[in-house]
Structures are given as structure tokens and as C-alpha cells.
Amino acid sequence: MTNGDDPGGAARPEPSVELTTHGLGPWPGDPESWPDDPRLDPELLAHGDTRNVIDRYRYWSMEAIVADLDARRHPFHVAIENWQHDLNIGSIVRSANAFLAAEVHIVGRRRWNKRGAMVTDRYQHVRHHSDIGELVAFARHARLPIVAVDNVPGSVPVDAEPLPHACILLFGQEGPGLSEEALTAADRVVEIRQFGSTRSINASAAAAIVMHEWVRVHASP
CATH class of the missing domain: 3.40.1280.10 (SPOUT methyltransferase, trefoil knot domain)
Structure with missing residues (x-):
């Protein structure tokens, strides 16, 4: 995933764990340093996102994804x-x-x-x-x-x-x-x-x- 695909356009650090399936691991660092974007799901940031979604929607809540899909x-x-x-x-x-x-x-x-x-x-x-x-x-x-x-x-x-x-x-x-x-x-x-x-x-x-x-x-x- 490139920086341009990251939530909020922020550069994402490397995952803190090695992934054995598709998706991304927990967001590194202290929760207070995580990106401030209302579309993001705190649970996914904390535990990783291995859902079958495109990179654009990594860490987004299901409601945020549906809202974005509905717009187009x-x-x-x-x-x-x-x-x-x-x-x-x-x-x-x-x-x-x-x-x-x-x-x-x-x-x-x-x-x-x-x-x-x-x-x-x-x-x-x-x-x-x-x-x-x-x-x-x-x-x-x-x-x-x-x-x-x-x-x-x-x-x-x-x-x-x-x-x-x-x-x-x-x-x-x-x-x-x-x-x-x-x-x-x-x-x-x-x-x-x-x-x-x-x-x-x-x-x-x-x-x-x-x-x-x-x-x-x-x-x-």
C-alpha cells in the first residue's frame, strides 16, 4: 500500500507483526499517536485488519466503507x-x-x-x-x-x-x-x-x- 492509499493520506509505519495472511497487522505505536480519522475503527487499528477489502479501506469501519460506496x-x-x-x-x-x-x-x-x-x-x-x-x-x-x-x-x-x-x-x-x-x-x-x-x-x-x-x-x- 502506498502513502497515497493510507487513511487520511498519512505515511504508515511497517506492521509490527509478520503477516501470514492478506491484510495488515496492528497499527504500530501508542494509541495516542494513531491517525485521527473518524473513518477508522479503533478495534482494527489495535488488532489488525485481515478483511477481504481493497487497501483503500484498510482499518475503515464497515459503516464508513458502506457510506463511501454509497456515494459512488x-x-x-x-x-x-x-x-x-x-x-x-x-x-x-x-x-x-x-x-x-x-x-x-x-x-x-x-x-x-x-x-x-x-x-x-x-x-x-x-x-x-x-x-x-x-x-x-x-x-x-x-x-x-x-x-x-x-x-x-x-x-x-x-x-x-x-x-x-x-x-x-x-x-x-x-x-x-x-x-x-x-x-x-x-x-x-x-x-x-x-x-x-x-x-x-x-x-x-x-x-x-x-x-x-x-x-x-x-x-x-
């Missing part, structure tokens, strides 16, 4: 149908955090397996909708077109034309894909170009590809 989130949302407790949802939430999605919407079952999220759900806003009708009502109120992702007849390649700047990217479950109700409600249906023998790719991989396509087109370097 992208205007695309991610929605996932959750009728069968899909294990891919956690991985999709993790990707949504990585690509700085505005919000993740879980449609159907409220409970979902968070293991794949690797605690990134703490930094990512997640909203629940009981059914597709509720998601559609949210989308219409927010004036967000719904872009369904599924390789069904009539879908067009996701890279054939730019995705909307503000939108909801809607993904189905592993195997069955999106429900008929979801496809009917969508303003656009796109698919990922494939060239092998398998009918579809992993749902979380598909979500990451489509989110990256949005970032490629709309996000500043």
Missing part, C-alpha cells in the same frame, strides 16, 4: 429469482459488490445461502421481493427497465447493443433459468454468446459476465 454506486441493479434456494445467489451478491451495483434484489424465498457472498453482503444493499410482481412494481416506480438474462428464443447477445445505463439485470436459477412471468415482465431479454456443447453456463458466472459488460460500456476507468 453505479445505477444498475441486480435481481435474482430464488424459488429453490439457489446456492449461486451468494456468489452473485459478491460480484454485485465487486462491480458496485446499486442494489441486489432477491425475488421469492427470503432466505438465501450467504456462504458464497464471503461477507460482501455487509457492504451491499440487498432487498427482498416476494414475487416478480413486487419487483416489477419497484422497477416501474424507479423507472428502471428490466433486462432479463436467459438464452431463450428471441433473446439477443448482451454485447450486440449497449445495456441501459440505469436498469435492473434479472437472472434466473441454475438449471430452469427465468420463470415465464419474469420473461414476460422484462423490457429486454439478452443472452451470453456461447460456442460449446453445454446449453448454459453457471448462473453466477453469467451474472458476472453481464455485470462486467455493463461496466465495460458505462463505467469510467
Whole structure:
């Protein structure tokens, strides 16, 4: 981590302990000499920060990180149908955090397996909708077109034309894909170009590809 990435722009002394995992150890020196920055968490300064966060956020409190992310989130949302407790949802939430999605919407079952999220759900806003009708009502109120992702007849390649700047990217479950109700409600249906023998790719991989396509087109370097 360079000085320019340090909290408050201050030069950081070398860690006082040898690290065996990613992250940084306790901040050296007496607590009274630690940087005076309200974003920093005293517990992390005292015990070290081995969280899976970028260097910019080392020692920041979770609330400070979320506030900083909120100030610059992208205007695309991610929605996932959750009728069968899909294990891919956690991985999709993790990707949504990585690509700085505005919000993740879980449609159907409220409970979902968070293991794949690797605690990134703490930094990512997640909203629940009981059914597709509720998601559609949210989308219409927010004036967000719904872009369904599924390789069904009539879908067009996701890279054939730019995705909307503000939108909801809607993904189905592993195997069955999106429900008929979801496809009917969508303003656009796109698919990922494939060239092998398998009918579809992993749902979380598909979500990451489509989110990256949005970032490629709309996000500043």
C-alpha cells in the first residue's frame, strides 16, 4: 500500500507483526499517536485488519466503507429469482459488490445461502421481493427497465447493443433459468454468446459476465 492509499493520506509505519495472511497487522505505536480519522475503527487499528477489502479501506469501519460506496454506486441493479434456494445467489451478491451495483434484489424465498457472498453482503444493499410482481412494481416506480438474462428464443447477445445505463439485470436459477412471468415482465431479454456443447453456463458466472459488460460500456476507468 502506498502513502497515497493510507487513511487520511498519512505515511504508515511497517506492521509490527509478520503477516501470514492478506491484510495488515496492528497499527504500530501508542494509541495516542494513531491517525485521527473518524473513518477508522479503533478495534482494527489495535488488532489488525485481515478483511477481504481493497487497501483503500484498510482499518475503515464497515459503516464508513458502506457510506463511501454509497456515494459512488453505479445505477444498475441486480435481481435474482430464488424459488429453490439457489446456492449461486451468494456468489452473485459478491460480484454485485465487486462491480458496485446499486442494489441486489432477491425475488421469492427470503432466505438465501450467504456462504458464497464471503461477507460482501455487509457492504451491499440487498432487498427482498416476494414475487416478480413486487419487483416489477419497484422497477416501474424507479423507472428502471428490466433486462432479463436467459438464452431463450428471441433473446439477443448482451454485447450486440449497449445495456441501459440505469436498469435492473434479472437472472434466473441454475438449471430452469427465468420463470415465464419474469420473461414476460422484462423490457429486454439478452443472452451470453456461447460456442460449446453445454446449453448454459453457471448462473453466477453469467451474472458476472453481464455485470462486467455493463461496466465495460458505462463505467469510467
